[in-house]
Each structure stands twice: as structure tokens, then as C-alpha cells.
Amino acid sequence: MRVTSFPLATLRDTPSEAEITSHQLLLKGGFIKRVSSGIYAYMPLMLRVIEKISHIIEKELNKIGCSKLLLPQLHPSELWKKSGRWEGYTEGEGIMFNLKDRQDRSFGLAPTHEEVITYIASEIVKSYKQLPFCFYQIQTKFRDEIRPRFGLMRGREFIMKDGYSFHSSKEDLIDFYKIMEKSYENIFENCGLKTLGVEADSGAIGGAASKEFMVTADSGEDSILFTKSGSYSANIEKAISLPSKEKPLKNFSKSLIHTPNQKSIQDICKTNNFDPSQIVKVIIYLAKFEDKSEVPLLLCIRGDQSINDVKVFNLIDKTKQSNLLTLSIIESDLEIKKNLNELPLGFIGPDLKDQLIKKNSSWEKKWVRIVDHSAYNLSKFISGANKVDFHKFFNSWKFIGDNYIEADIRNSKAGDYLDKDSSEILLEAKGIEIGHIFQLGQKYSKKLDAKFSNQKGLLENIWMGCYGIGVSRLAQAAIEQNHDENGICWPIQISPFKVVLIATNLKDPIQEKLALSIYKEMQENNIDVLFDDRDERAGVKFKDADLIGIPFRIIVGRDAIDNQVELISRSKEIQLKLSSKELVEKFLNESKLM
RNA sequence: CGGGGCGUGGCGCAGCUUGGUAGCGCGGGUGCUUUGGGAGCACUAGGUCGUAGGUUCGAAUCCUAUCGCCCCGACCA
Numbered sequence: 001m002r003v004t005s006f007p008l009a010t011l012r013d014t015p016s017e018a019e020i021t022s023h024q025l026l027l028k029g030g031f032i033k034r035v036s037s038g039i040y041a042y043m044p045l046m047l048r049v050i051e052k053i054s055h056i057i058e059k060e061l062n063k064i065g066c067s068k069l070l071l072p073q074l075h076p077s078e079l080w081k082k083s084g085r086w087e088g089y090t091e092g093e094g095i096m097f098n099l100k101d102r103q104d105r106s107f108g109l110a111p112t113h114e115e116v117i118t119y120i121a122s123e124i125v126k127s128y129k130q131l132p133f134c135f136y137q138i139q140t141k142f143r144d145e146i147r148p149r150f151g152l153m154r155g156r157e158f159i160m161k162d163g164y165s166f167h168s169s170k171e172d173l174i175d176f177y178k179i180m181e182k183s184y185e186n187i188f189e190n191c192g193l194k195t196l197g198v199e200a201d202s203g204a205i206g207g208a209a210s211k212e213f214m215v216t217a218d219s220g221e222d223s224i225l226f227t228k229s230g231s232y233s234a235n236i237e238k239a240i241s242l243p244s245k246e247k248p249l250k251n252f253s254k255s256l257i258h259t260p261n262q263k264s265i266q267d268i269c270k271t272n273n274f275d276p277s278q279i280v281k282v283i284i285y286l287a288k289f290e291d292k293s294e295v296p297l298l299l300c301i302r303g304d305q306s307i308n309d310v311k312v313f314n315l316i317d318k319t320k321q322s323n324l325l326t327l328s329i330i331e332s333d334l335e336i337k338k339n340l341n342e343l344p345l346g347f348i349g350p351d352l353k354d355q356l357i358k359k360n361s362s363w364e365k366k367w368v369r370i371v372d373h374s375a376y377n378l379s380k381f382i383s384g385a386n387k388v389d390f391h392k393f394f395n396s397w398k399f400i401g402d403n404y405i406e407a408d409i410r411n412s413k414a415g416d417y418l419d420k421d422s423s424e425i426l427l428e429a430k431g432i433e434i435g436h437i438f439q440l441g442q443k444y445s446k447k448l449d450a451k452f453s454n455q456k457g458l459l460e461n462i463w464m465g466c467y468g469i470g471v472s473r474l475a476q477a478a479i480e481q482n483h484d485e486n487g488i489c490w491p492i493q494i495s496p497f498k499v500v501l502i503a504t505n506l507k508d509p510i511q512e513k514l515a516l517s518i519y520k521e522m523q524e525n526n527i528d529v530l531f532d533d534r535d536e537r538a539g540v541k542f543k544d545a546d547l548i549g550i551p552f553r554i555i556v557g558r559d560a561i562d563n564q565v566e567l568i569s570r571s572k573e574i575q576l577k578l579s580s581k582e583l584v585e586k587f588l589n590e591s592k593l594m
Numbered sequence: 595c596g597g598g599g600c601g602u603g604g605c606g607c608a609g610c611u612u613g614g615u616a617g618c619g620c621g622g623g624u625g626c627u628u629u630g631g632g633a634g635c636a637c638u639a640g641g642u643c644g645u646a647g648g649u650u651c652g653a654a655u656c657c658u659a660u661c662g663c664c665c666c667g668a669c670c671a
Contacts, residue, residue, distance in 0.1 A: 012620055012632070013606040017664055028605095037663065093595080095669065112671090146595080146669050153671095160671055212671095221670085309668095328668090433671065470671030504630050539631040546631090557630060 001497070003532045006044050009033075010544050020219040022479035023151035025488050029548045038148025038156035042472075045548060048496035049475050050159060053191055054138050056493065057161050057469060060187045064179050066134040066163060071113050071120075073140065077106035079115040083447045095143045109142040114444045114466060117164045121462060122450035128168040131452065131462070132176060136163030138471060150219070152476040153432065159472040167463040168454060170441070177209065177439050180467050184213055184435050187469070192491020193478055196431065198224050199234040201310050208439040213469075214431030215477040224431045225412050227424045237310040239412035241426055242419060243302065246277035249380045252393040257382065260389045263346030265303045268382070268391060279303030280375045280383040280394075282348040284330045285312065286363070291322035296330070296339075296357065298367040300350045300383075301410055302374035308411040315370065315407055339363050349384035349392055350375075351399050369404040371397070376406050434474045440464040479549075488549025489570050492594045497530040499552040499587065500545045503560075504538035511560045518554065518565070518580055525584050546570070552591060554583065569594075 009030030017034070018024040026032045031046040042050060058068060077098070080086035089096040090108065097109040110116070117135060125131065141160045148156050165180070167173040181197070188195040193215055200212040212235055214224055225241070226233035234240070262268045265276050285297040297316065299307055309327060317324040330336060336343050339361035354366045375381070376397060385392035414428035445451070445461040454460045475494070482489045492498055499522070503515040515531070522529040530550060532541045538557075545553055552574075555566040565583060567576045567590065574590055 009604095010632095011605055015605065016600085016607090019665070034663090093669075141671080143670075147665095147667085149665090154669085158671070162671085436671065468671050473671055502630095507629085537629055537631090537633065539629090539633080542631045544632085555630075 001530055003530060003534050008045075008534075008544065008548075009043065010547055018151065020150050020153075020480065021483055022219070022476045023153070025479055025483060025547070025549075026151055026476060029488060031548075032151065034151075036156075038145060038154065040152060040155060040157075045496045046475070049490070049494055050471060052494045052496075053471050053474055054161070056190045057138065057187055057471070060183050060190065061134075061136055061163065064134075064183050066136050066165075068137060069135050070137050070139065071110075071116050073110045073142070075108050075110050075116055077108060079119055079448070080108055082449075083115050083118075083444055085115070093146060095145065097142050097144050111141055111143040112468075113137070113162055114164070114440070114464075115448065118444040118448040118450050118462075118464070121164075121166050121464075122445070122448055125166065125450065125452045125462060127453050128455055131166055131168040132172055134163055134165035134176070134180075134465075136161060136467070149221075150476075152472045153221075155472065158470060161469040161471055163467040165465040165467070167465070168452065168460070170463055173439055173441070173463040173465050174209075177437065177465050180437055180465065181211060184437060184467070184469070188213060188435070188474075190493055191474065191478065192493045193434075193474070193481060195434065196224065196226065196233055196429075198226070198431075199238045200436065201235070201237040201314070208441050210436065210438040212433050213435035213437075215434055215474075215481055216429050216431050217477065217480040218430055219480055220430035220432040222431045222433055223428060225414065225416075225426045225428050227418055228427060229424060231424065232418055232426075234412075235431075236411060237308065239426070240408060241412040241416035243305055243374045243410065243413075243416055244277075246302065246378060247275040249274075249278040249378075249382070251380065251395070255393045256385060257391045257393060258389065259347075259391045262389075262391075269303075274382060276304035277302055278378075278380075278382055280350060280378065280381045281305075282350055282352070282384060283307060284343075284348070284367075285327055286330050286335075287316050287324055287368075288326045289320055289322040289324055291320075293320070293322065294363045295320075296363045296367055298348075298350070298352055298369045299372070299409060300370070300375045301372040302378065305372070305374050306411045306413075307372075308409055311407075311409045312370070315405070315409065316368070319368070344384065344386055344388045347384040347386065347388055347390060349386045350394075350397075352386055369400065370409055371400070371404050371406050372410045373406065373408055374410055432473065432477045432480065433470070434477050435467075435469045437467045438465060440466050483549070486543075487547035490549040490551060492551040492591060495528075495549065495551050497550050498528040498591055499554060500530045500532055500550040501554045502532050502538065502541045502545065502556070504541075504555065504557040506533065506535060508560070511556050514560045514563065514565070514580060515556045518556065518583060521584055522587075525588070527584070527587065551594065552587065554587075 011028045014024045015027045018027050031043055032040040034040055077086055090098045096111050099107055138161045140157055142157055145154055145156050148154055165176050196214045198212050198214055200210045223236040225239040259268055262271055265279050269276055281301050281303045283299045287295045287297055301307055313327050339358055341356050357363055357365050380395050382391050382393055414426055416426045418424045442461040445464055450462045451459045452462055479488050501519055503511045506512050519531045551570045553568045563580045564577055565580050578586055
């Protein structure tokens with residue numbers, strides 16, 4: 001392609017709306033244009049990247065027997081009502097754009113396609129003989145994100161590859177899940193990306209096992225924990241580990257400790273020379289369920305550790321038939337006054353009485369007490385005395401009786417031990433989630449009544465898996481991982497062009513003639529070449545070539561008269577002077593090595 | 595939604611405190627010179643100062659409302 005065939009909209013200054021490097025470079029290089037918050041146009045250069053990624057995905061998925069199709073984006077509300085997700089996805093902080101047609105029928109703009117694909121499977125699958133199979137599509141998804149961010153990283157409209165597999169048994173699903181996992185590793189490797197697969201919570205989509213694929217980058221929104229050896233990796237919501245050892249606490253003769261105005265763990269430790277690991281922190285939460293019941297929670301954890309809301313959510317969700325809707329820390333004065341008698345905030349202890357909950361409160365009248373292992377393992381500890389300006393020394397948990405749940409509700413963190421016998425400690429990094437695979441099981445096939453006749457002739461719900469890749473996000477994550485002070489350094493596999501051809505002075509007829517013949521020859525050899533045929537000074541073209549990140553550059557310059565040209569890699573690792581005759585062969589050779 | 599910041603030519607910004615009718619750099623156009631890392635000179639086009647009200651003889655500037663954008667939290671590919 002010739003540069004003059006489309007406006008190369010590179011900018012000299014970085015637009016102020018972008019914060020992270022990859023977003024700045026996308027805007028500065030003219031790859032994307034913002035149309036509204038979280039909504040972007042993919043300019044020709046960007047579309048080429050998206051298409052390259054798409055082809056890599058398609059090739060790899062076709063290899064394991066998946067079939068590409070294209071599903072509608074406008075979904076009737078009925079399907080989403082059947083799966084039970086319509087309300088959650090449209091009301092309150094719901095993420096689905098929705099609208100009504102002229103007949104006043106409700107539709108949603110698809111944020112994901114489990115409903116539609118399960119409906120279709122329910123129509124076409126009759127027998128186990130038709131299973132297994134896997135459909136996928138690459139298409140625009142819509143999500144009314146609470147806060148769109150960082151350009152394509154979290155857009156309200158984004159390109160996603162989503163795949164759905166259908167199986168006659170759980171075992172078959174698990175087998176295929178493993179095949180898909182390998183396939184994902186191939187895809188990301190073929191895109192030239194370094195990724196880390198981590199165990200994940202399956203979240204709103206639901207189901208059993210799930211794994212996320214992360215591009216490690218400081219600007220990442222997710223925290224991941226892993227061991228140096230690679231023996232373990234998980235995102236922070238899911239990670240399980242053992243905390244570092246507590247500092248031993250000496251015995252106290254009296255149990256009550258006067259701690260005036262020392263509300264935070266830091267305060268108490270500083271004034272009384274305690275270590276945070278000797279304190280038990282008590283935090284109160286409120287869980288609201290679909291059946292309108294409200295359950296107050298009393299969570300106890302070691303003072304140097306923090307609560308993992310996802311773990312608490314999953315734990316509490318299991319305690320009731322009704323679905324858990326929200327979980328939040330109780331901190332508003334209004335809420336506390338309305339439901340509790342004199343809560344000594346800052347001095348709460350694990351033995352806080354149930355009687356504190358007012359009789360006319362809408363809450364259930366008993367604390368659900370959850371003690372994290374880290375707290376329960378302390379034989380002696382300091383905690384609040386449930387009395388303003390006092391803490392207390394505890395030398396056992398006997399007081400709690402059997403009125404509690406001991407569980408893991410703790411955020412793992414860097415420095416934790418993997419398990420009892422391991423000397424391996426966890427490291428922490430930030431990551432960008434670019435892929436996620438789930439074993440859905442029968443969640444959607446049950447709701448949407450998708451069944452097949454099994455070998456015994458009995459009807460059974462189809463077993464399903466689902467597999468996503470954020471294509472547009474992947475493209476930006478690739479920049480986050482591959483750039484320098486001059487611009488983007490695309491991995492050659494997904495670069496919009498493999499090589500850019502620059503004549504330093506096109507007005508020189510010798511250069512022009514040689515550049516044109518090279519351009520023609522490269523095209524004939526099916527090489528993705530961008531010919532910068534603008535009437536610009538060499539410096540401008542070099543700067544733009546660096547900015548838009550093309551991995552190789554051919555320079556036709558002063559030595560054109562001797563048919564000599566230069567082949568240089570974006571990284572400058574390869575710098576060759578060679579005759580134009582051997583150029584194509586040499587280029588094919590060098591670019592293969594990358 | 596809560597907290598913070600910002601809207602002035604395509605991009606980056608100044609002007610606003612102390613009202614007097616808009617300016618700088620880059621970019622664009624034309625011409626000449628230049629030509630291996632964002633050239634020089636000259637000329638030139640381009641702005642209802644986000645929008646709507648209000649105060650005032652007069653508003654980019656003061657007041658009110660409203661819209662949009664970005665950042666920090668809850669959401670996720």
C-alpha cells in the first residue's frame with residue numbers, strides 16, 4: 001500500500017486525553033479515533049492489525065475443529081429473561097444497552113452471546129451423535145461500562161472473539177477445555193505476545209473452572225500472583241496461599257487495654273508497640289439477597305491481611321437458596337444508626353453481640369461470623385473490646401463457640417507461601433486480561449432448555465464451555481508490551497505491515513525508479529509492504545515509521561545509483577547494506593527469524 | 595454513582611484572579627530555498643472561547659444551569 005493512498009493521520013503532540021502509553025501511541029499514530037467515550041473508529045492501519053490477529057485466531061481454532069459463524073447483535077429480551085440475566089444486565093448498574101422496537105418489544109445489544117448460541121444449539125442438537133462441536137465468531141460487543149478507560153482497553157464497543165463448545169459429558173467438556181487452553185497459548189504466542197495463564201474466579205458468567213490469560217504490564221488493571229518457577233499462578237480474586245508467620249505475642253496480665261483514639265491498626269501498633277500480625281481486624285459487611293433478605297456479616301482477619309470480597313461473596317452465596325446480589329462494607333452513619341445500637345467503630349471485637357442489632361432493623365438479627373484462617377490460627381491476639389477507646393487481649397477463640405464459619409476470605413499477597421511444605425513464595429504483577437476460558441457446565445443449557453438424547457436414549461442438558469479473546473484489547477496490550485521512546489514496536493506477526501519502504505529523496509529519478517521496482521517486486525512476492533511515497537523529507541518518514549512501529553525498513557538513498565539499499569529492523573538489531581537484487585530474499589530470511 | 599480535574603482553530607497550550615471583543619507553538623495551504631532523523635524564509639486559510647440562560651454599556655473572563663471528556667473506586671474481553 002502507498003502512504004498517499006490514505007491519510008496517515010499521525011500527530012506531532014500527544015492528545016491530552018490519553019494516559020497510558022499504548023493509548024497515547026494509538027492516537028498519536030492515527031490508529032484510532034475517538035467518537036465518544038469508550039467508542040472508537042479503527043483506522044486503516046488499526047484494522048490491518050485487527051485482521052492479522054483475527055486470522056491467527058481463526059487458523060488456530062480451525063485447527064482444533066471449531067467452526068466460525070456470525071451471530072446477531074440485537075437480542076430479544078425473552079432469551080435473556082429465560083437465562084435469568086435480563087434484569088441484572090439492564091437494571092441498576094447493568095451493563096447491557098437496551099432499547100425497544102416500534103412494537104414496543106425489548107431488545108438488548110449483545111454484551112456476550114451465551115443465550116443466543118444456547119438457543120441455537122437447542123434447536124439443532126438432537127442426539128449425542130452430533131456432539132461435540134464448537135462455534136466461534138469475531139464481532140463487535142457492546143457493554144455500557146461503568147467507566148470506559150484507556151482507549152481500547154475498556155471500551156463500550158469492542159471486538160471480541162467468543163467461542164462456545166457443546167458436549168455430551170462433563171468429561172468431554174474438560175478434555176476440550178484443555179485443548180482450548182493449549183490453543184489459546186498458541187494464539188498468543190503466534191501474536192508475538194508474552195502471556196501468563198492464571199486461575200480465575202468465573203464471576204458473572206458462571207460455571208466451574210476458568211482461566212484467564214494475562215499480558216503482564218504495569219498499566220494492567222488486574223493483580224496476579226505467581227511463583228518464580230511457574231508452578232502456580234492465579235489472579236488475586238482466586239489465589240490461595242499461606243500468609244507469612246505472625247510475630248509472637250507475649251501474655252498480658254489484664255485483658256483490657258486502654259487505647260484512646262487509636263482506631264486504626266497502625267495507631268494501636270505504633271502506640272503500644274504491637275505488630276499488625278498480632279491484631280485481629282473485625283469488619284462488618286451487609287449481604288443483600290434477591291429475596292430481599294439482608295444479612296449482616298462480621299468478618300475477622302489478621303491485622304496485616306486484607307479481605308477478599310470475591311471469596312466472601314462466593315462463600316455467602318452458597319449459604320442461601322436465594323441469589324446474593326450485593327455485598328458491601330457497612331460504613332454509612334445513617335445505616336449504622338438505623339440498624340444498630342451504639343457500634344464502637346474502630347474498637348469492634350470478634351465477640352460483638354447479636355443484641356446490638358436493633359429489633360426493628362430490616363437485617364437478620366444475628367451476625368454471620370466468618371473467621372479467616374489467618375485470624376483463627378492465632379492462639380493469642382489483640383482485638384477491639386467493643387467499647388470505645390479500649391482493646392482487649394484474647395488468649396483463645398473459645399468464646400466464639402460453634403457459632404462461626406472458618407474459611408479463606410483473605411487476599412493473597414506477594415511474599416505469601418504457596419503451601420505448608422513449600423519454600424516457594426508468591427510474586428505479584430499487574431496484568432491485562434486478554435482471554436478467558438470457562439467450563440460453563442449446564443448452567444445455560446438448563447435455563448434455555450437445550451437438551452440432547454444421550455446413549456441411553458434419555459434427555460440430558462448439553463455440557464458447555466465458553467472461550468473469549470478481547471481482540472481489540474489484545475492489539476492495544478501488544479503495544480503496552482512492545483514500545484520504546486520513539487513509538488510502537490509491533491510484533492511482526494500482527495504488525496499492519498511487515499516492512500516500510502522509504503526513498504530519502506523521491507525527486508531523485510534514480511531513487512524513484514529503484515524504489516518503485518522494489519515496491520513492485522515485494523508486492524509480487526506477497527510481502528506486506530508500505531511504500532512511503534509522500535513528498536516529505538527523510539526525517540519525517542523515519543519518525544513516522546518508528547511511531548507506527550513497522551518492524552522492518554528499507555531505505556533507498558544515496559547508494560541507489562549503485563543499486564545498493566539498506567534493510568534495517570525497527571530495533572536496529574539488524575542493519576544491512578545490500579544490493580537491491582538480493583533484497584527480497586534477504587528480507588524473507590530475516591523476517592522469518594523474528 | 596461518589597471523589598478529583600478539564601472543555602479556547604486539526605493537536606498541544608496561554609489568556610480568566612483584576613470584564614474592553616482572542617493569542618502562541620505545532621499542524622494545513624501557496625511560493626522559493628533545502629533534502630539520511632519531525633528544515634528555513636515569506637505570504638495565507640482556519641475559532642459562535644462546549645451549550646443555554648443571566649449580570650453588565652460591554653463576558654473566553656463574573657453568576658446559574660446543562661452537556662461532554664479525562665483520572666481514582668465498584669464492572670470486565
